[in-house]
Amino acid sequence: MKSLIAKTESFIKRARWKVFFFENPSEKNVTEEKYGFRTSNTPPQNSALNEFENDLYDLVSGIEFKTYKSDFQKKMTKDIREIRDSGKVILPADKTNNLSKCQSTTTTNCSTTV
Numbered sequence: 161m162k163s164l165i166a167k168t169e170s171f172i173k174r175a176r177w178k179v180f181f182f183e184n185p186s187e188k189n190v191t192e193e194k195y196g197f198r199t200s201n202t203p204p205q206n207s208a209l210n211e212f213e214n215d216l217y218d219l220v221s222g223i224e225f226k227t228y229k230s231d232f233q234k235k236m237t238k239d240i241r242e243i244r245d246s247g248k249v250i251l252p253a254d255k256t257n258n259l260s261k262c263q264s265t266t267t268t269n270c271s272t273t274v
Contacts (some may be wrong), residue, residue: 161225168220172213176203 180203181187229237243250246261253260 161223164220164223168216172209172216173203175212176206176209179206179209180204 183206248261248263250259251262252258
């Protein structure tokens with residue numbers, strides 16, 4: 161949400177500068193060197209944009225996000241919880257991709273493939 165608000169503020173600043181330079185074309189010829197950095201000045205407010213800005217802020221502040229988990233994410237969460245709660249160590253079984261569960265104290269009594 162913070163990122164969305166920051167991007168909205170950035171958009172409003174750019175819109176203010178566009179309106180300012182559109183209404184004051186003589187201001188564009190400033191030749192002050194900034195060495196590639198953006199100006200630290202803030203754009204002047206414009207009465208024509210005030211209502212638009214307020215509506216845009218209301219629109220952004222009214223957005224609500226909800227958490228959504230797909231079936232895959234739910235299964236993965238369940239599997240991770242099961243692995244953590246098992247108290248066993250998962251080791252590679254052989255040169256293939258097979259894994260085996262072993263007690264953390266011994267490696268001789270391992271169940272094959274997880």
